[in-house]
Amino acid sequence: MIRINLLPVRQLKKRAKARNQIVAVTIGFIFFLAALGAVAYLQTMKVSALQTAIADTNREIEKFKPVLAQIKQIEATQKELERKSAVIDKLKSDSSLTVRVLDEVANIIDNERMWLLDLNQQGGSLSLNGVALDNQTVAEFMDDLKLSPFVSNVELTDSSLRKIAGRDLKSFSLSCSVSQPAPPQQGENKQSAN
Numbered sequence: 001m002i003r004i005n006l007l008p009v010r011q012l013k014k015r016a017k018a019r020n021q022i023v024a025v026t027i028g029f030i031f032f033l034a035a036l037g038a039v040a041y042l043q044t045m046k047v048s049a050l051q052t053a054i055a056d057t058n059r060e061i062e063k064f065k066p067v068l069a070q071i072k073q074i075e076a077t078q079k080e081l082e083r084k085s086a087v088i089d090k091l092k093s094d095s096s097l098t099v100r101v102l103d104e105v106a107n108i109i110d111n112e113r114m115w116l117l118d119l120n121q122q123g124g125s126l127s128l129n130g131v132a133l134d135n136q137t138v139a140e141f142m143d144d145l146k147l148s149p150f151v152s153n154v155e156l157t158d159s160s161l162r163k164i165a166g167r168d169l170k171s172f173s174l175s176c177s178v179s180q181p182a183p184p185q186q187g188e189n190k191q192s193a194n
Helices: 007-108 133-148 186-193
Strands: 114-122 124-132 149-164 167-178
Touching: 007 114, 007 124, 007 133, 114 133, 124 133, 133 149, 133 167
Parallel strands: none
Antiparallel strands: 114 124, 124 167, 149 167
């Protein structure tokens, strides 16, 4: 009978299998390192490209800084001109308002029953001092002032008897607010035209 020892063949197969596994793991690790290296290389290239783009952008920014400074200067000049224009418009409006308020008061006052001693406008406030024949005349004058589009908040601040040329007359002081009436809206103009 022939005896065959199969043990060394099994050990040889196990060793070959182990060697194949080590080679496979080593090859896999090498591929992993190669892939990792390729990713690192690509990332480095992207970073380099981005740094180049940033440098180009910074150069363009530096190139346009004088233009930007000019634009800012022009904007500042434009704001200053707009502010000056607004001041001029306000001065025109205020001077126009004073003339219109004086005209309005002159048209409202009853020259036969009252007269003004003092009229003072400062900004948006107007104060009137005068003398009337009676309280009814003062009340009518106040009511007429309230109807004016330029005058609002009419208040009697003082009323007293005053003897002038032997007659008892009513001395009065009024205060009120003055402003330009709001311009009519375009929709209202179209409706009133129809």
